[in-house]
Amino acid sequence: MKDPLSRQTITVVxxxxxxxxxxxxxxxxxxxxILRAVAAQGHETPTPIQAKVIPLMLQGRDVVGIAQTxxxxxxxxxxxxxxxxxxxxxxxxxxxxxxxxxxxxxELATQITETIQVSRRxxxxxVHTIVGGAKMGPQVKALARGVDVIVAxxxxxxxxxxxxxxVLDQVRAVVLDExxxxxxxxxxPAIQKIVKALPPKRQTxxxxxxxxxxxxxxxxxxxxxxxxxxxxxxxxxxxxxxQTVIHGPADEKRENLLRVLADKKAKxxxxxxxxxxxxxxxxxxxxxxxxxxxxxxxxxxHGQRERALRKFKQGDxxxxxxxxxxxxxxxxxxxxxxxxxxxxNVPESYVHRIGRTARAGASGVAVSLVAADELKHxxxxxxxxxxxxxxxxxxxxxxxxxxxxxxxxxxxxPRNASGxxxxxxxxxxxxxxxxxxPSSNNRSGPRSQRNxxxx
Ligand code: AMP
Numbered sequence: 001m002k003d004p005l006s007r008q009t010i011t012v013v014x015x016x017x018x019x020x021x022x023x024x025x026x027x028x029x030x031x032x033x034i035l036r037a038v039a040a041q042g043h044e045t046p047t048p049i050q051a052k053v054i055p056l057m058l059q060g061r062d063v064v065g066i067a068q069t070x071x072x073x074x075x076x077x078x079x080x081x082x083x084x085x086x087x088x089x090x091x092x093x094x095x096x097x098x099x100x101x102x103x104x105x106x107e108l109a110t111q112i113t114e115t116i117q118v119s120r121r122x123x124x125x126x127v128h129t130i131v132g133g134a135k136m137g138p139q140v141k142a143l144a145r146g147v148d149v150i151v152a153x154x155x156x157x158x159x160x161x162x163x164x165x166x167v168l169d170q171v172r173a174v175v176l177d178e179x180x181x182x183x184x185x186x187x188x189p190a191i192q193k194i195v196k197a198l199p200p201k202r203q204t205x206x207x208x209x210x211x212x213x214x215x216x217x218x219x220x221x222x223x224x225x226x227x228x229x230x231x232x233x234x235x236x237x238x239x240x241x242x243q244t245v246i247h248g249p250a251d252e253k254r255e256n257l258l259r260v261l262a263d264k265k266a267k268x269x270x271x272x273x274x275x276x277x278x279x280x281x282x283x284x285x286x287x288x289x290x291x292x293x294x295x296x297x298x299x300x301x302h303g304q305r306e307r308a309l310r311k312f313k314q315g316d317x318x319x320x321x322x323x324x325x326x327x328x329x330x331x332x333x334x335x336x337x338x339x340x341x342x343x344x345n346v347p348e349s350y351v352h353r354i355g356r357t358a359r360a361g362a363s364g365v366a367v368s369l370v371a372a373d374e375l376k377h378x379x380x381x382x383x384x385x386x387x388x389x390x391x392x393x394x395x396x397x398x399x400x401x402x403x404x405x406x407x408x409x410x411x412x413x414p415r416n417a418s419g420x421x422x423x424x425x426x427x428x429x430x431x432x433x434x435x436x437x438p439s440s441n442n443r444s445g446p447r448s449q450r451n452x453x454x455x
Contacts, residue, residue, distance in 0.1 A: 023051040029058045034083055037119035038075075047072030048231040053205070054080055057173075060203060062223040066230035068209045069178075069331065070355055074115050077101070077175045077205050082116065084173060085125035085148045092126075092146035096170045099149045102194065103177040104185050106131040106153060106302050107309065107330055112177070113151045125149055130166075132156040133302030140165045154182065154190040161197060168197045179208040179215050185325065188214060195222045210348065240358040241338075243366045245378060247393035250371040253341060254285060260339055260367050261291060261319065268312070269337040271321045272353050274344070279321045282341060286319055293319040324349050330356060340368035343377040347384040 023046050025038050046054065049067045056063050057080035067073040081099045092098050103109050113129045120127070128142040130152035136159075143150075143166050150157075150166075160166035174195070176182070182191060195204075204223045208215050219226060246256050261269060273279045276297040283295035294308035294317045311317040313332055322330075324344060335357045344350055350368075357364025368389070370378050382388055 028054040030054065030079055030083055031086055033086055033122040034079055034119070037082070037122040038079070040121070041118055043072075043075070047076075049073050049229065050076040050079070052229045052231070053077065056227045056229070057203065057205065058083060062203060062226040063205045064211075064219050064223065064226045064228045065205065065207045066209070066211055066228070067207060068352070068355075071231055073207055074112055074177075077177070077207070078112065078115050078119075081149060081173060081175070082119055082123050082125060086123045089124065092148055093170060094146050095143055095165060095167050097143075097147045097150040097166070097168075098170065099173050099175075100168065100171050100198075101149065101151045101175040101177060102154055102157065102182070102191065103151065104153065104181040104187065105325060106133060106305065107296075108178065109151045109153055110306065111331060116149060116151070127151065130156050130160060131302060132159075133305075154187040154194060157194060158190050161194070168194070169199050171198050171202055173203040173205070174198055175205045175207065176218075177207045179206050179218065180210045180212060181325075183212070183214055183218075188218070191218065192221075209352075240363045241354050241366050242363070243354065243368075243389045245368045245370050245389045245391045247370050247391055250373075253369045253371070254282075256369055257282075257339060257341065258289060260337065261286075263337075263365075265365070266337045267318065268315065268332075268335050269319050269339060270335055270353075270356050271319060271339040271341050272344070273321060273323060274342040276323055278341070279323055283321045286321070291319050292317045293321060295321040297323040298325055324353070332356070334362070336364060338364065338366045340366070343368055343370060343374045343381065345377055347377070347380045350381045351385065 025035055025043070025046055028046060028051065030038070049065060049071045053063055053065055053073075053076035057077065065073060065076065067076075078101075081101070084099065088098075101109075101112055103112060109129050109131045113127055116125070116127045119125075125148040126146075127149040128139070128147045128151070130139050130143075130150055132153055132155045134156075139156075139160065143160060157166070161168065176191060176195075179191075182188070204226075206215070206219050206223060206226070246260075248256055257271070260266060271282060273282055276299050279295040279297050283293050286293035294311060296305045296308050300308070308317065308320065309330070309332075312320045321341075338354050338357045340350070340353060344353065354364070354366035357366060368378070378389070
């Protein structure tokens with residue numbers, strides 16, 4: 001059964017939070033240098049999660065925060081941690097750290113470290129990223145000196161604990177970021193071992209987009225009378241995203257994808273695939289079609305992933321093919337399009353995926369390529385987002401079976417192999433084109449389709 005709290009989060013996520021924020025950073029109890037660091041980043045008003053979590057952390061409370069990326073949750077725990085480092089500037093012992101932030105992916109770890117580093121002009125705290133896929137040597141060397149703040153993924157953290165290059169018995173505050181994602185990735189046993197290695201007297205903060213029972217149990221076991229905070233994104237991007245579904249058989253997805261990419265407005269596109277191999281195959285195909293493409297997923301080396309992301313941010317790569325895990329929490333402004341090459345089977349992932357566009361107040365386009373066997377996922381997504389997504393192309397028969405229409409086509413009347421109505425073009429080309437139509441710009445379209453109308 002679905003956890004009621006996780007449902008509640010999704011409901012909250014859909015609602016646009018238009019409440020004016022009354023708080024100022026200076027009212028939250030942050031010291032002067034931290035306020036200067038915040039101002040240097042151009043942040044004027046705390047987001048709701050910051051307004052709630054920062055004072056609680058500064059009071060020393062344990063906190064459970066139900067918040068997604070995009071809510072400003074990173075700064076909500078980073079600013080208090082930096083405040084502690086500022087107030088108590090005693091150097092950490094060798095092979096020890098004072099503050100520990102654990103997060104599921106290397107990308108998120110790097111992003112959090114970057115957020116901390118921006119403030120280092122104002123606060124002299126040392127920070128180091130401890131993630132898998134990177135060389136052990138530099139990490140061992142940094143840990144040997146002692147580090148104020150460690151941002152780590154669970155696997156590599158365990159490696160250092162096992163070989164004695166990091167000892168956690170002096171940690172004063174620990175943050176478990178994206179706890180639900182860590183659980184999805186099978187990190188729960190590692191998290192439990194890590195938390196058990198921490199001193200009992202410490203502050204613990206747990207951030208999670210949803211609160212399934214296993215995370216609730218983790219919070220009950222390891223947090224001491226936590227304050228619980230649940231917030232919606234400040235401005236839910238879904239309202240600013242033009243969403244479209246293109247129906248068509250799986251073997252036409254590549255062709256339809258090329259049409260989407262041929263849109264002049266598709267300047268920076270993330271394409272989601274369900275599998276790592278699928279991502280690699282698509283990257284290869286897109287390169288062969290003349291696109292500047294790169295793929296990121298769990299099997300790519302850390303360096304490769306970092307390079308691909310950097311190039312994508314700089315605009316040298318215009319198409320990034322990614323799996324859900326690798327793209328989780330990636331915060332890149334200016335992503336114009338998100339394409340779901342396959343729909344995710346977890347509806348919440350759809351919300352997460354399309355949230356990669358329309359960031360920082362911009363608008364965005366999300367296109368999903370949907371084959372007949374994905375209709376059940378589409379229905380589940382539409383239920384979660386509370387709206388029907390505009391469709392292009394012929395909706396396969398299954399969808400009509402679910403909702404018989406009086407006077408409509410007799411139930412069970414066969415369509416042709418592509419799922420199109422008898423007499424429709426074989427390929428089931430995208431037919432309707434109310435908005436957000438895949439471009440008919442033939443020059444950059446698929447080779448086989450050049451000089452043909454995109455309908
Ligand atoms: P996060 O949810 O931590 O991934 O943050 C999402 C984005 O919000 C990042 O680009 C942050 O730089 C930005 N951000 C964080 N705090 C604020 C704030 N108080 N005002 C405006 N933007 C912010």
